Amino acid sequence: MTRLLLIGPPGAGKGTQGARLAERFAIPAVSTGDIFRANVAQATELGKQAKAYMDRGAYVPDELTNALVLDRLQQPDAAGGFLLDGFPRTLAQVETLDAFFAEQGIGFDAVVQLLADEDEVVRRLLNRAAEQGRADDTEAVIRHRLAVYAEQTAPLVALYADRGLLVSIDGLGAPDEVFARILEGITRKVG
Numbered sequence: 001m002t003r004l005l006l007i008g009p010p011g012a013g014k015g016t017q018g019a020r021l022a023e024r025f026a027i028p029a030v031s032t033g034d035i036f037r038a039n040v041a042q043a044t045e046l047g048k049q050a051k052a053y054m055d056r057g058a059y060v061p062d063e064l065t066n067a068l069v070l071d072r073l074q075q076p077d078a079a080g081g082f083l084l085d086g087f088p089r090t091l092a093q094v095e096t097l098d099a100f101f102a103e104q105g106i107g108f109d110a111v112v113q114l115l116a117d118e119d120e121v122v123r124r125l126l127n128r129a130a131e132q133g134r135a136d137d138t139e140a141v142i143r144h145r146l147a148v149y150a151e152q153t154a155p156l157v158a159l160y161a162d163r164g165l166l167v168s169i170d171g172l173g174a175p176d177e178v179f180a181r182i183l184e185g186i187t188r189k190v191g
């Protein structure tokens with residue numbers, strides 16, 4: 001039974017490490033960004049509503065996001081645990097999740113924060129943008145996005161640190177090495 005939250009900027013390896021953690025603990029990786037993108041691709045009602053916000057780089061309203069996540073966490077495959085990625089992102093979302101957890105008598109076992117050197121992350125994101133033909137992802141745009149991310153997640157990181165759940169991991173290095181560090185950090189929390 002493992003419930004984890006993965007926090008980290010774009011380019012820090014969250015996708016790779018999240019997939020590995022999900023496999024190791026046999027839990028679903030629940031990424032709100034992935035769910036929204038899949039809904040946009042399939043032009044579902046949720047996707048249509050979310051798209052306008054996502055296109056602007058804005059948060060999808062809590063009404064939609066909270067309902068989506070709470071529904072997902074009540075699916076049978078999440079009964080034995082889950083890895084959340086991309087949610088909660090605001091203190092209001094933390095409150096919603098706390099209320100749900102209290103109702104269910106559950107909580108996070110650990111909150112894993114992936115840290116990565118900014119210049120390295122910028123390099124990775126520039127490469128990714130070039131591969132995907134996203135010319136508008138310039139270095140300035142990427143640095144701005146990273147600054148916004150850091151500013152927005154700081155209160156969450158502080159809150160989970162206060163609760164004694166935070167495991168901060170150096171995300172630089174080979175994926176195997178980083179994964180080993182994460183497992184070690186989680187083991188320290190969970191025992």
Ligand code: AMP
Nearest residue numbers: 032033036054058059060065086087089
């Ligand atoms: P991500 O891949 O996590 O960067 O998410 C992509 C987009 O999905 C974001 O820019 C938001 O528009 C939306 N999104 C993902 N997670 C959330 C969330 N927790 N709250 C609001 N919007 C979200």
